[in-house]
Amino acid sequence: MTLRDYRYASQPFVVGASAAADFPAHTVVEETLTEVVANDWVNDEYKHLVVTASPKALAVKPGQFFHVLCPSPDQGDLWFRRPQSIYAIDKDAGRLEFLYKCVGRGTHGLATMGPGDKCNIVGPLGIGFSLEPQWKNIVVLGRGVGLATMAPISQLAGERGVGVTAILSARNASYLLSREKFAAIGAAIVPVIDTDGTSAVENVEAILRALIDDGKADAFFTCGSNRLFQVMRRLGKEFGIPGQIAMEQIMACGLGPCYVCVKTFEVDGQKVLRRVCVEGPVFDIQEALGW
Amino acid sequence: MVDLSVKIGALTLANPVMPASGSFSTEYAQVIDINRLGALVAKTVSRNFRAGNPTPRAAEVEAGMINSIGLPTKGLQYFLDVQLPDYKQYTPPLVASISAEDADDFQAMARDISAPGVDAIEINISCPTRKPGGGNFALQANHTRDIVARVRSVTDKPVWAKLSPNAGEIVDVALAAEEAGADALTVANTILAMKIDVASFRPALGNKVGGFSGPAIKPIIMRMVYQISKAVSIPVIGCGGISNAEDVIEYMLAGASAVEIGYINFRNPTAMISIIDDLRDWCDKRGIKRIADLTRAVRDDDMETDIYAAAAQGL
Numbered sequence A: 001m002t003l004r005d006y007r008y009a010s011q012p013f014v015v016g017a018s019a020a021a022d023f024p025a026h027t028v029v030e031e032t033l034t035e036v037v038a039n040d041w042v043n044d045e046y047k048h049l050v051v052t053a054s055p056k057a058l059a060v061k062p063g064q065f066f067h068v069l070c071p072s073p074d075q076g077d078l079w080f081r082r083p084q085s086i087y088a089i090d091k092d093a094g095r096l097e098f099l100y101k102c103v104g105r106g107t108h109g110l111a112t113m114g115p116g117d118k119c120n121i122v123g124p125l126g127i128g129f130s131l132e133p134q135w136k137n138i139v140v141l142g143r144g145v146g147l148a149t150m151a152p153i154s155q156l157a158g159e160r161g162v163g164v165t166a167i168l169s170a171r172n173a174s175y176l177l178s179r180e181k182f183a184a185i186g187a188a189i190v191p192v193i194d195t196d197g198t199s200a201v202e203n204v205e206a207i208l209r210a211l212i213d214d215g216k217a218d219a220f221f222t223c224g225s226n227r228l229f230q231v232m233r234r235l236g237k238e239f240g241i242p243g244q245i246a247m248e249q250i251m252a253c254g255l256g257p258c259y260v261c262v263k264t265f266e267v268d269g270q271k272v273l274r275r276v277c278v279e280g281p282v283f284d285i286q287e288a289l290g291w
Numbered sequence B: 001m002v003d004l005s006v007k008i009g010a011l012t013l014a015n016p017v018m019p020a021s022g023s024f025s026t027e028y029a030q031v032i033d034i035n036r037l038g039a040l041v042a043k044t045v046s047r048n049f050r051a052g053n054p055t056p057r058a059a060e061v062e063a064g065m066i067n068s069i070g071l072p073t074k075g076l077q078y079f080l081d082v083q084l085p086d087y088k089q090y091t092p093p094l095v096a097s098i099s100a101e102d103a104d105d106f107q108a109m110a111r112d113i114s115a116p117g118v119d120a121i122e123i124n125i126s127c128p129t130r131k132p133g134g135g136n137f138a139l140q141a142n143h144t145r146d147i148v149a150r151v152r153s154v155t156d157k158p159v160w161a162k163l164s165p166n167a168g169e170i171v172d173v174a175l176a177a178e179e180a181g182a183d184a185l186t187v188a189n190t191i192l193a194m195k196i197d198v199a200s201f202r203p204a205l206g207n208k209v210g211g212f213s214g215p216a217i218k219p220i221i222m223r224m225v226y227q228i229s230k231a232v233s234i235p236v237i238g239c240g241g242i243s244n245a246e247d248v249i250e251y252m253l254a255g256a257s258a259v260e261i262g263y264i265n266f267r268n269p270t271a272m273i274s275i276i277d278d279l280r281d282w283c284d285k286r287g288i289k290r291i292a293d294l295t296r297a298v299r300d301d302d303m304e305t306d307i308y309a310a311a312a313q314g315l
């Protein structure tokens, strides 16, 4: 099979215009069988999957995802893949890590896999986060599964000496996933939870305003909560802070042609449909209408 | 080694494997060598921009999926200016797919899309969520005859009519398309279907109903390819539920000259390439010299229809 470097051919899907925006270059995609190294529970809902990976798969960038063929958890079969964003990239060990929440048949099927099992993945897919060199301090805001998506960009920022404030949101303290991961990169961690009311919109807004005042917010990154995204978007607009959001949508192909995964965005007052799989999953926070 | 080439009228394909419209774009070139495909079939285009249906646009069902994408398109001009040159970077013949809501526009679309570089035109007269007189013309023989005749009158390109499995009498529709001058028939589009989420009481698709595709529909479409192939003399292209090389062989035995593959590209983006490799192995193992010889090779002529006579033959 010849795999070639390839730039996406199709253009963003702009209502009422055939104007073509330019895409960043993409990595080559591969359908491969990886081997499960570990697949352990981190709490009663989330599992941490570690698989071996080919050099192409290891070229994955923060914010990109893989389309995973999950085994069936029952007597039936599964007919769609399940998108999972990259949680950690270990180039030295040649391993990829995912952090996923067991919600339905696909993720429960994935949970049945153990060390040595073969897992078919397609990727890396999509456009990931970008980290501009002029940013000295960034704020990442994640909730639930969105925390997984925020980890690699925080790691990259840490490696580049960019200051990271990680606002981690969850129902209660036991769901504050990957706290250690954010701590390890030296991020300032601000946990907010539902049980003590700290995850309320007003409180998160106050935290963000304080960070802006302190000059700790050159850029915003978020995933996992519509409520908190709206706050970030509003403050981003008020203070002219650039922001990026990682979105989710049901997918079929994950590669671009089927148009199953569209979401509505607003660009210059015009409604625009974009495919989460190839035009995202990371989008400009000001253009997104909802998580 | 087997000769995998097949002919669809005047058009020769290097092998019988093509992607089905809407399941494929040059974006697949990142994962597979799309130059190995028998032909490239583009997503259906309409004259003007269409946003498509509300989300969710697809749902998983047993042995396949249902979708209500709603034919989003950036329009004909975008296809000609951007997508056509993009497709022409690759070597396989290009099949353009067109749709329209009325007969006049269908005719004009066929004329306007007959550009250099388009090797055949598949007319999508079978979008399942449209009305008989408003896009799903293939539900009825008279509408089909009208559209195919109009398209035929304005283009010299090979015309493939994509039929609807939702038609009551699909053989009559196939005959109407043949009489009106179609060069080939693609059998078929998706089957109108539905899924309701029993937790939320809501239809799983934003459009409420949508088209069923994937392995579950293969036996239904197989029967249609078989019956249509008995009735018409133009080539038939089998399309529905193919997931491996045996499925392609089965469609060819039923009467297909080539196949189009949709759903399985989503599950396994490398599937079409594996299928081409496996077809070669399958034929080589059996000493089959030309895959085209398998078309209509189903052994059914000598089958007794009387159960007692069949018993006497040991059947």
Ligand SMILES: Cc1cc2nc3c(=O)[nH]c(=O)nc-3n(C[C@H](O)[C@H](O)[C@H](O)COP(=O)(O)OP(=O)(O)OC[C@H]3O[C@@H](n4cnc5c(N)ncnc54)[C@H](O)[C@@H]3O)c2cc1C
Residues within 6 Å of the ligand: A065, A080, A081, A082, A083, A084, A085, A086, A099, A100, A101, A102, A103, A104, A105, A106, A107, A108, A145, A148, A149, A247, A248, A249, A250, A251, A276, A281, B060
């Ligand atoms: C780009 C991207 C990255 C993601 N990253 C992660 C991650 O790192 N960790 C994690 O836990 N989850 C992630 N998700 C969500 C994850 O894909 C869904 O939780 C999963 O598909 C649910 O499948 P299921 O069969 O268990 O659930 P079901 O609810 O039974 O799924 C039924 C169908 O709906 C689809 N579906 C349901 N929820 C979602 C959703 N939120 N997004 C997309 N499709 C959905 C499934 O794919 C399936 O087709 C991501 C989604 C996207 C689009």
Ligand SMILES: Cc1cc2nc3c(=O)[nH]c(=O)nc-3n(C[C@H](O)[C@H](O)[C@H](O)COP(=O)(O)O)c2cc1C
Residues within 6 Å of the ligand: A252, A258, B020, B021, B022, B023, B043, B044, B067, B069, B071, B097, B124, B162, B188, B189, B190, B212, B213, B214, B215, B217, B239, B240, B241, B242, B260, B261, B262, B263, B264
């Ligand atoms: C997501 C999706 C989009 C489709 N879009 C089109 C289309 O634009 N035009 C068309 O003629 N058929 C379209 N189809 C139908 C397929 O081309 C094909 O006829 C059908 O899916 C049956 O084949 P399969 O079972 O191999 O998927 C679409 C099917 C799917 C699943």
Ligand code: FES
Residues within 6 Å of the ligand: A250, A251, A252, A253, A254, A255, A256, A257, A258, A259, A260, A261, A262, A275, A276, A277, A278
């Ligand atoms: S999932 Fe097919 S286009 Fe995005």
